[in-house]
Amino acid sequence: MNLTEMRARVREDLQDTDSLNYRWTNDEVDGAIDRVVMEYSLQAPIQQQTDIATTDGDTELDISSLTGLIKIESVEFPIGESPKHLQHFDYWAGKLYMQGEGDGTDARVRWLKKHTLSADSTTIPAEHEEIIVLGATGYLAMSASANTVDRAFIAGRYGTISYKAWGIERLKRYDQQLRQIAQANRVVLRQLYTED
Template identity: 35%
Template sequence: MDLSTMRTLVRRDLKDEDAATYRWPDTEIDRAIAKAVAELSRYVPDEKKSTIATTAGSSEISISTLTSRVSVDRVEFPVGDSPRSYQRFTLYIDTITLIGGVEGDGTNCYVYWGAMHTLGATSTIPAYLEDVLAQGAAAYALLSEAQYRTDTAGFGGEKADTDYQGWGAGMLKEFKSQLKRFGRGRNLKSSTLFQGDDYE
C-alpha cells in the first residue's frame, strides 16, 4: 500500500473515479487521508519498542527521542527478567517517572510505545485496516465538501450540502465504530498512571 493506491480506494468509496471529471482534487483527498491516518493512529498506533538507558539513582527517563508518539504502553525494567518486569509509571510531556520507589541503575530499559502511522511511498498501515482508513478518509472528504457547499450558498443544488453531510456523517460513524473495535483494550491516554500488572 502506498499513498497513490490509498487515493484510489478513497475515490472508489466516493464514487469519484473518472479522472476527467474528478470532484475532489488530489490535494483534498490527501488532506482527508492525513486526517484519517491521525485518527486511526490514536486507536491502533504503529507499535514500537525502544531501548533507553536509565540514570543511576533517578526514577526519571527521557523519551524525547521518541518522535511522532501517540502513546506509551509499557516500561520494562530491569530487562531480561522472566516473567518480564513491567513498572508502574507516570508520563508528563517527554518524561517517564517510575513510581513505587523504583530507580534506574544506568542500565537499559525497554519502552513499548505507539507512533503515528506513515503513508507515502511506503506504509505502516496494517493491511486489515486499509479499507477502514479509506472509509475514514472518504468521510472527511465528504464532510469538508459539505461545509464548502454550505459556505458557497447552494452551489451544486439546494440539497447538495445536506446530502454530502448525511453521507459523510454516516461513513464517519462507521469509521469510528471500526476504530473502537480494532483498538479495543488499548489505553488512549497519554499522561496518566499506568499499572504494569495490567499487561501481564
C-alpha cells in the first residue's frame, strides 16, 4: 500500500471521503500517517547491514549514506574474522567512531532504519498496514475533538465527545497492537555456560 492508498484508507475509516468537503487536509492526514510510521519504526525497525570503507589511521566512519537511521547496533572490523570482531563504538551528533583505527578496508555496520511510506512504495509489511490506519485515525479523531471544542456545529457538544471517545478507543487498540509488535521483535539474550 502506497501513501495515496493509505491516505484513502484513513479517510475511509474517518468517513471523510467527500473530496469537495474534506474535514482534514491531505497535509494533516499525511502528518498523522508519518507520525504513526515513525512510532511503528521505533518498535519494528528495518534491520540493515552496510559495509563502509575505513580511513587509514582514523576511527571515524562516514555514515552519511545511512538514510532513515534510528540506531547503530554494531560495528564489525575487521570483517570476516571468526568469531566476529565487534568494535566498541560511539555514535554522537550524527558521527560514528569505532575504537580501533581503520586501515582502508571496510567495516560492517549493522543498523536500524525507519520505515518509508511514499507515493510509490512502502517498506511496511502488508499485515501491519491496518495498524498504521488505526493510529492515524486515532490521532486525527483526537485532533478533531480538540478543534471542535470552541466551535458550534451540527452535532453540538456530542460531536466533540464522540470524536474524543472514538479517538481514545482507536489509540488504545493501536497502542496494544504496537506493544505486541515490539514484544515479537524483542531479542532475548541467553548465554551458555557450564558449572564447574
